[in-house]
Amino acid sequence: MPSDITAGSATRDPYVLGHPSGAGKKGSGDQLATGHGEGGPASKFVTVTYGFWIFLLSDIIMFSGFFASYAVLANATNGGPTGKQLFDLTRVAIQTGLLLTSTFTAGLASLALERRSVIGTQAWLLVTGVLGALFLLLEGQEFITMIGDDAGPARSAFLSAFFALVGCHGLHVGLGILWLGTMMAQLWVKGFRADILRRLHCFSLFWHALDIIWVAIFSLVYLLGASQ
Numbered sequence: 001m002p003s004d005i006t007a008g009s010a011t012r013d014p015y016v017l018g019h020p021s022g023a024g025k026k027g028s029g030d031q032l033a034t035g036h037g038e039g040g041p042a043s044k045f046v047t048v049t050y051g052f053w054i055f056l057l058s059d060i061i062m063f064s065g066f067f068a069s070y071a072v073l074a075n076a077t078n079g080g081p082t083g084k085q086l087f088d089l090t091r092v093a094i095q096t097g098l099l100l101t102s103t104f105t106a107g108l109a110s111l112a113l114e115r116r117s118v119i120g121t122q123a124w125l126l127v128t129g130v131l132g133a134l135f136l137l138l139e140g141q142e143f144i145t146m147i148g149d150d151a152g153p154a155r156s157a158f159l160s161a162f163f164a165l166v167g168c169h170g171l172h173v174g175l176g177i178l179w180l181g182t183m184m185a186q187l188w189v190k191g192f193r194a195d196i197l198r199r200l201h202c203f204s205l206f207w208h209a210l211d212i213i214w215v216a217i218f219s220l221v222y223l224l225g226a227s228q
Helices: 002-010 044-073 089-114 119-149 159-189 194-227
Strands: none
Touching: 044 089, 044 159, 044 194, 089 119, 119 159, 159 194
């Protein structure tokens, strides 16, 4: 009957069966839906992850536009300060260390999640959020210092492109921290429900993507800018 089929499909969620990888595996008489052949339609974990990858790719395309704009306008200073005069590589290096470390702790949270350790997962997620907040704090100090030195986004096309690119990344980090706090609260109240686990998996992908984008910003904006 249709109701039986629906109920059977719900139990195929890989997180419910304890397989967060989502790969097709056989248990005692059960086979995970793989989306190919007799396995039937893909599990919800697979479809949610696939949809989130599409979102991440669209986000990367958007950042590619910001990078392209910055590359074109990097020398359009209009007689104003250049990156070599403005960028504090020590502070940026600390920011980079904070964000890279937060990606590592996010990975540790994922490992604790697979073990279904509430304390371990919450602790590593908290450390991840604190490191992200410290990253944002340093970035905010940089922006305030630059604006105070008459090097705001309206000063030149170079600075407009810089604030747009770095600020957009910072906005993503801020939204990620809010998302992280929400997930921690939901995990504490609702436990290891399948939908919560899928959302945490998507958050991990999102946070790692932000790390990759920041490495590109650190290399192409700050290092190259300070050397010219």
